[in-house]
Amino acid sequence: MLDLAVAHLDAVADGPAILIGNSMGGLIAMMEAARQPAKVARLVLVGPVQPRPPATLIDPMVALTFAAYALPGVGETLMRWRAARLGPEGTVRQTLALCCADPARLPPDVVAAHVAMARERQAMPWAQAAFLEAARSIMALLARRRQTHTMIAEIEAPTLIVQGTEDRLVPLAASRATAALRRDWSLAVFEGVGHVPQLEAPERFVETVVGWLEGQGRDARSGRIEA
Secondary structure, three states: HHHHHHHHHHOOOOOOEEEEEEOHHHHHHHHHHHHOHHHHHEEEEOOOOOOOOOOOOOOHHHHHHHHHOOOOOHHHHHHHHHHHHHHHHHHHHHHHHHHHHHHHHHOHHHHHHHHHHHHHOOOOHHHHHHHHHHHHHHHHHHHHHHHHHHHHHHOOOOOOEOOOOOOOOOOOHHHHHHHHHHHHHHHEEEEOOOOOOHHHHHHHHHHHHHHHEEEEEEHOOOOOOOO
């Protein structure tokens, strides 16, 4: 996926780009910035996959789900069972319940778009295997904590982290630890928001990102904007 992102950036960008990535997308954006610093102008990381501090508690449902994904055969069986039992609508409801502090905040058209995408993905014979491969690759990467921290330390682009306080997948403690590692980065904390601030609080998200890009994001010494 990193190679795909690199190739896409080479194809569409005439100069250094601003990369915005949520969850695994944030991890891929960091990897791209570390690999090709001249091609990344700024980073906006939204609940990015990153190492957790050692004492951080893991949400039980998240721990159980990813443990199942990690086990050969078990992950595949879980994916097939969920697709057959829940269907696209149920799968989206379950996913949003895990990712959002309050899924009811999402507009109906946003939920409908996710259902349409889930229905399309369900028709792709390779989609479940690709999802599991991605999940397992994340766990393997995070197990190499020192290498991941080294990669983060090598990033030159000014960076903003947007983090929800109610994120069950990426705890606030992880983003605060990364911000402590990179004191030149900025951290914006959204109270009462989960793993997808761009969906749960879109107006505030846009205001925060645009404000940072027009102000602190122009300076490599970004500074602190935690709120």
